[in-house]
Amino acid sequence: MAMPWNMRQGFDEWVETVRYAIDWIQKQPGSSGPIGIYSYSLGGFVGLEAASDNPQVGALVDFAGGWVEGDMKPLGRMPPMLLVHGQRDHRVPYKKYVQPL
Numbered sequence: 001m002a003m004p005w006n007m008r009q010g011f012d013e014w015v016e017t018v019r020y021a022i023d024w025i026q027k028q029p030g031s032s033g034p035i036g037i038y039s040y041s042l043g044g045f046v047g048l049e050a051a052s053d054n055p056q057v058g059a060l061v062d063f064a065g066g067w068v069e070g071d072m073k074p075l076g077r078m079p080p081m082l083l084v085h086g087q088r089d090h091r092v093p094y095k096k097y098v099q100p101l
Contacts, residue, residue, distance in 0.1 A: 002042050009069075011046070018050040026056050034058025034079070039065055041092065045072070048101075052076045064089060068096025075101075 002010065004060030018037075027029055036059040039047030044065010051057040063084045067075070083101060087094045 007042060009075075014046045015049045018046055019054065022050065022054065022056050023028065033078065036060070039063065041065055045097075048078075049073060051079055051081075054079075064092055066092050067101050069100045 017033060022037075024034060025035055034056055037047045037051055037057055038061045039045075040063045042065065043060040045067065047060055047062055047065065048067055049072065051060045052073070057079050060081045061077050061084065064086070066085070083098060085092070085094055085098045092098075
């Protein structure tokens with residue numbers, strides 16, 4: 001379970017798990033074309049990094065997640081994204097985590 005004190009500790013492993021799942025889905029019979037990612041809160045941070053420079057991802061919805069510029073890897077080529085975030089979110093402040101995107 002992700003808590004404020006261990007979020008960064010498991011982050012890279014979570015991103016790799018999502019990338020592995022994307023690759024696994026693409027290898028299944030009947031799968032063709034890129035897939036979409038819907039992510040929420042901490043999953044939004046993971047989804048952004050998993051989609052970065054990943055041609056297997058065709059779209060990303062990031063709901064109440066974000067990005068920590070300087071603390072996280074720079075984003076590469078991104079698929080079309082829909083960022084859904086409230087400006088009054090106190091847990092993931094808009095100006096800090098979303099506006100830089």
